[in-house]
Amino acid sequence: MGEHTGAKLTPVEYLAHLMTPEKQSDHICWQCKHFKWVQKGSGFPPKDIIGWCKKIHWPHYWSISDMDVIKKCYASEPLA
Numbered sequence: 131m132g133e134h135t136g137a138k139l140t141p142v143e144y145l146a147h148l149m150t151p152e153k154q155s156d157h158i159c160w161q162c163k164h165f166k167w168v169q170k171g172s173g174f175p176p177k178d179i180i181g182w183c184k185k186i187h188w189p190h191y192w193s194i195s196d197m198d199v200i201k202k203c204y205a206s207e208p209l210a
């Protein structure tokens with residue numbers, strides 16, 4: 131996990147942290163069940179990456195750039 135502050139989180143705080151994305155954008159991917167976003171505070175991925183598509187480029191989990199704003203996608207499937 132990203133920045134290591136040494137602070138202890140409660141289970142609820144930890145879950146809230148896991149559900150918090152690093153970025154916000156207009157990509158259709160945010161409404162798609164195949165999208166895995168970069169978690170807030172993660173220092174691993176490049177700064178222009180909002181997350182990964184787990185379908186089209188499987189098994190490599192290709193990253194989606196902040197600059198490649200996707201408005202339509204043939205493989206998009208809505209969140210349940």
Ligand code: SF4
Nearest residue numbers: 159162165183203206
């Ligand atoms: S299937 Fe399409 S909409 Fe869904 S995460 Fe991949 S690129 Fe984004």
